[in-house]
Amino acid sequence: MGLDTDTIRRDFPVLDRTVNDTPLVYLDNAATTHTPTQVYDTYEDYYSRYNANVHRGIHTLSHEASQAYEAAHDRLAEFVGADGREEMVFTKNTTEAMNLVAYGWGVNRLDPGDAIVTTEMEHHASLVTWQQIAEKTGADLRYIRVTADGTLDMDHARELIDDVELVSVAHVSNVLGTVNPVRELAALTHDHDGVILVDGAQSVPTRPVDVKTLDADFLAFSGHKMAGPTGIGCLYGKRHRLEAMEPFLFGGEMISHVTFDDSEWNDLPWKFEAGTPPIAEGIALAAAADYLDDIGMDAVREHEAALAQYLIDELDARDDIEYYGPPGDVERSGLVSFNVDGVHGHDLSELLDNHGIAVRAGDHCTQPLHDILDIPGSVRASVYVYNTRGEIDTLLDALENAQRKRDHLLTDHYHDLIADYYQNPTNPDGITNPTFRKHSAETTCGDEGEFHVRVDETGRIEALGFQSDSCAVSQAVASLLADHLTGAHIDDLTDLSGTVDALLDGDFPDMRRDCVVGPEDVLQAGAREHLTDS
Structure with a gap:
């Protein structure tokens, strides 16, 4: 039986608001989910009834x-199958939780030549963090390949x-939707006496997760992706791992x-929670866990899977659209x-925003993965417990004749x-014999381009051109500057x-200001560099 989305909504x-005079269709849940009244009522209750700092206060x-x-x-701890508060540290977010392992465990344990293994589909929160730790410790950083169908190459993993x-792996890819075989990876890791850290940012909010079943040494996740507040994340760690860290x-x-x-450290988990902690956020996150458990995490997973399968089937039937990741008949x-x-x-x-639809566009903090896919960025639609099949149809309708609608948007x-x-x-193909070039890759949105500038002996701009994979707005501005300057x-x-x-x-x-002024900033930086070097 499916979710009662009418009641949930x-x-x-x-979800009752409108955007551009159109009912909101919120499909940006992989970035942040919305928060139910039950959760922010809990948050407000703390501030209205018992707001005070925790521990060491001898008053009510x-x-x-x-x-x-x-x-x-x-x-x-109960939500993810841990053995109590001693195994659950509150942090700001998943990124901080992973950095806690990196600097609390990695810096103190890794030696030159030791192996850190992660994957090509990792979020920058993991990939950049372990790059830095490898640089600091001399450890060897290795990447498990992603196959053409968006799954991990397990032969390469072995x-x-x-x-x-240490192995650091995303449980669920935030771009491909791939559900990685964490339990198998944990077994491989432990067979070689290693430690495994699981990025659960996209899995804990969307499916049942049990750390004992996974046999994860560490699991990081965030509140704002599971119907909870921002500013709160969690690090699960096996007790003996945290005690030694x-x-x-x-x-x-x-x-x-x-x-x-x-100085002597406090008991777990408090030894990892320096200063005044996120008190209201932590209490509200517990209410979010209650809310999701009342729905049932199996039901959450099945609801998401059904909507994703429908969307993939419809996208796959269109010649002008390419989707990324495993096919819909594979768990994702x-x-x-x-x-x-x-x-x-x-x-x-x-x-899509003009049609009231919220999605995410860019590289989703996975620039190396997009390099492998050979695309500058992608558009991501992500569902949650309150989304409906009708909203997927609204998205599909808005995608019809997208190029024509884009052109009308630029005009209107x-x-x-x-x-x-x-x-x-x-000069959209650049110019010959430029005096200098200035390349720019704006990784957050997938914009990439290069200005070509030819300067005569008097310092005048003789010709100016560009080459660009950027958005239509940035390309138009680059062209405008090439003519005007x-x-x-x-x-x-x-x-x-x-x-x-x-x-x-x-x-x-x-909201497109960065796209408009970006080319101006790039060209300005290029001119300054040229004059400094000449």
């Missing part, structure tokens, strides 16, 4: 806050997980005894990343120059601030 008042409010905050640790110290942050609360010469999460031929992700995201929402210069660009002096290019805004009379949507 009543718990989320934000502090005692009540301490009890609720400690019970929240127990509740989150080759790499050999005399390993050094703190990452120091100060009040995490100590038991301090002298001028030395409720997120689907895709691209529409001829329409950059940022333009498509704005087009921007200064006339944007449409003119996009349709009739100036030809004949200007090179010194004029060193201070372009406000140039594009003035040329367009400020006539563009503010």
